[in-house]
Amino acid sequence: MVKLSPFALINKRESRIVEEIKGYFKIIQRTVDSFVGMVKAIGEGNDTEAKRSFQAILDGEKEADAVHRAMSMEIAEGAFFGGIREDVLNLLETMDSIPDSAKDAARFLESEERLDDFALSLLRSDEIEGFISNLQLAVAALGELIAAFDLGKKEMLQRLPPVEDREEDADTFNDELLKRLFNSSSNPNPITVIQMRDFLSVADDIADYAEDSSDVILVLVAKGYD
């Protein structure tokens, strides 16, 4: 890592914003962890923990929105070189879709009425365990990539593929879950099938947006480190 101290006078704002992005990511990661916790709690029949986790998801998403808004305003006022400013804003916008997806997916499960046995069996399966685990890993890999902002081009490029790999793994588990959903011989309630299908689709967006965020970082690297 090379730190250019002669630039310290002119990059204070940018240095602070990069630290804020790391803090913003932590909020997003906490929200996703709460989402995973909620899915597990519902599968275990732990309603109290499920409700607590759902509230944590709502709070996390709200906090992420507020931080996103404040940072975007600050960047739009002139932080960063013009050539990459738009990409930094784009990165924040894409990252903000992660907690949004977690909240939207959680809403499919949050209900006054208990989920039926078919839905619960899905939420207790090995496939759902693999699926939500890879959602978490995709977000964690994005965090490693953001941490590489301090390290330079080579390190950033090396940390890009794991985000995509975890996203693809999440897709694989999602496909298995959908097969289980639609090929079940137990004649599940069609409304349950639709509910779970929508839940899986929106939950999968968590990993998709993590991967989209890594794509934005790739563009940042390509433009800035040419």
Add this chain to the structure above:
Amino acid sequence: MIEPLLPLAGILAFVFGWNNSSFLIGNMRASGTLGARAAVLVSVVGLLVGTLVEGPRMLRGLDGSLAAASPETGLATTFALSIAFTVGLTLLKLPASFSGIMVGSFVGAATALGLAVSTNQLILIVSFWFIGPVVAALAAFLLRKAASRIVSGLSLVGMDSFSRVGVIGGSLAVAFVLGANNIGLMAGTASGGDAAEGTATAALLAAVAVVGTVAFGKGRVSDTIGDRMLSLSPQGVFAVFAGAASTVLVGTLLQVPMSIGESVLGGMFGAAYSQRTTLINRRVASISIGMWLVTPLMAFALGFLLTPR
């Protein structure tokens, strides 16, 4: 001072500022590095320092080295044609080679008046017009390689800072050589090569050039050379500007009138090929090169035909 020439020199300086606005403030503003006022301040500093520090070398860049003591009519024709060409080409959004126009007009006028033109100096000047872009290309090639290597090890914030400093530094260097070479040349031609009056005139003309930049400059001419020909990263822009400025500085030290546009074009090729870029708008490049070959010849012809004997 040849006082009747001062208004003409002032108009030319104004038009010069307009035509070169993209180099003086365009990059800093378009990249979002600096706001309008700060960009103008940087160009003012660069122009004035260049004019005062190295500008005196160019006071006899035309009158006194290319031909001895041209009468007022010859110098007036030189200025008038330079204004007409620069305005016309700027309105047509074509690149205007300032040095080519001034040298061509002056040699045409001097020839019409029966003055002896220094063949050696003319050969030196024309040679530099061809060698300069090649040297700028080489300099930009090496600078871009070096910049890319340095930047790759920097953090995101470090890279961002390097980009901004590079754009400002490159713009400052270009403003410096524009002041030294071109403003110095105008001032020397208007003041008959007198050192004290020439330096004072140069400072005044530099200020007028900045007014021209601010009043009408919108970076359109740079579109014909830069944006439409090739897209460059911040490191590329820095390499092009620094390489071009270095070349013009060398020309200034040798009392050779040079245009930044030709050196920037050469620099762009050098910067592009340093990254193995092969996509260049050949049409725009051809037009630029064509104009720089044709305009000095046209300026010579008109200078010869229109100078009152």
